Amino acid sequence: MRTYILRRLLLIPLIMLLVSFMTHSTFRIIPGSVAEIKCGLQCTPQLIADTKHEYGLDRGFFEQYGSWLGVYTNEDGKVSGVLQGNFGKSFLTTLSVDGEIQDRLPVTLELMALALILSLLMGIPPGIISAIRPGTPLDWVVRVASVLWISVPSFYLGILIITFGASWFGWSPPNFETGRAVPITEDPIKNLQTYFFPALVLSLGIAAVIMRLTRSSLLEVMRNDYIRTAWSKGLRERSIVWRHALKNAMIPVLTIIGLQVGGLIGGSVIIESVFALNGMGNYLLVSIIARDLLVVQSLVLLFAFVYVLINLIVDVGYAWLDPRIRYG
């Protein structure tokens, strides 16, 4: 177990190095258009060269990679890059990426946390009910709901909520008028009004996956011999489900929850755009549309890092929860 965790931990820097290298080289495929976008209509060869020099774009491929990563001197002679927590600055707005991340990270984190809580609430209890009462109308309702939740795209649902919320109830998310999401410390009610629907829309698909897996996993476990033994001992149903069945049934569910967090990251990019939340996903999207590739490069790396870290936590948690699994 300890060796397994250690090995996984040692693998992370390697994977991240590979990811960073791929990210960097991929964004170098694009011909030198970045400098041309920057100077716009007044582009002269001299101006392009100056801009390139200012951002270190005239340097060699590995020099650029090293300085972005933070193992080699920058164009101004300092060693400061991603490893030191310096994600560079925007090519177009010249704002530092770090500052933007500080402003935007809380938005995305709150959205994701709320979505995760909602998807657990809407996924696990219905899944359990449907598994211990298979074939009943209740089970049928849960299953139809789950297939609908999976099938309706989150962004479509979000647009519908905004559209019909406005025309039927005269309601729209508070951040539509003010242009910014109120932090939870300032006004919790307004904050929840802002985040509830985006989180709900984001969580439905994940809730459905969790619900379906909880159901099938619990159904599977309930057929085991030890459950039959528990029944014949005369235990009450509640204690069989809660004390005996659920523990084993939850192991695959936990794995899928971990895997869904990746979907949550991707989904937040889309949902932030639907509900005009200024989070990390929105930042990535705006930068891609503006072709602010230096920002895109750093953000993509950050997203990948978080994702790899979550996957590690899931794997380690899995090994810890299920002692039957031995990693050689």
Added chain:
Amino acid sequence: MAKATALELELLEKGIPRAPLWRRLLRLAGSQPLGVVGLCFIGLILFCAAFADYIMLHNPQEIAVGPVSEGPSWSHPFGTDRLGTDTFSRTIFGARIAMIVGMSAILFGTTTGSAIGIASGYFGGIVDSILQRLIDSLLAYPAVVLLLAIIAVVGDEDSPVKEFLREPEVHLGFLGATIPLGPAGVIPEGTVWGVPNFLDVIVIALAIGLAVAVGTARVVRGAVLSLKENMYIEAARAMGASDFRIMLRHIFPNVAALVVVLSTIFLPIAILAEAAISFLGVGVPAGTPSWGADIGDPSNRAEAFDGSWWVVFFPGLALSIVVLGFNLVGDAFRDISDPRLRGGGGGTPGM
């Protein structure tokens, strides 16, 4: 006694008699009504995609074919938008865009993915290690972020991918030579099958296909790893078959079924992916009648916010129907193959 023997002989000869195929299919359909509904949904959308020209009432891109911003009516079943474009025609035509992008993405993705997966699994060793680490690092990005990153690179007007598709040739800098790989304009830039900006649409499909390829390669490699231990592979090698021949004639046919299954799983995901990135405004060019683009178009959204809900409602409904259809059919197949797991797992996370 003699009669029974004759019957036994007949049974041995013809096999145990079974109900005719159509009756067995009917019985299967009866046991999976939701699966049949799903098949109908998929059929409906395929029909719309194929015969859009005959179903559409107007040109989906033509403005002022009717009154401006009018709700559903007999002459415009899904209403019109602020420019007087017919939403019904756009929604019907969207099926064709979705299918063209989805199918091209799957075709490109599963072909490339299986080729990489087969080579990786078959050769093993250093080739496998390099390819698998490459796939590891591609899987390290959340799917949507990977797709957006690919789009950011290939979506550019002068991106090498678009240049290549315009004029398929390879420049060998160190030789100063250019090797043409195909005639210029194999993939035309103009309107094909009524789809405007065909080249740009195909580039989007290729980007999605690249993400599909990563997933396919991983799964196919796993299958090949166990396949290549089979005796017949060794027999083929003993008979002097080349590696290429073994991969093509002995390994590929055995993973083909798996690849077909993967394609059906990835097709709705690819359609959703196209809708999602077009919704975000980085997919198909503006004005293309794609469902995702129609839902995400800022002026459509503003219009819907002000009361003209139909301009976003119907394209999204069509998209939901496709995805629902595939999910229902997928569930039905899972039930048939393993009745114990009614309604378990699966799904398309993150969209």
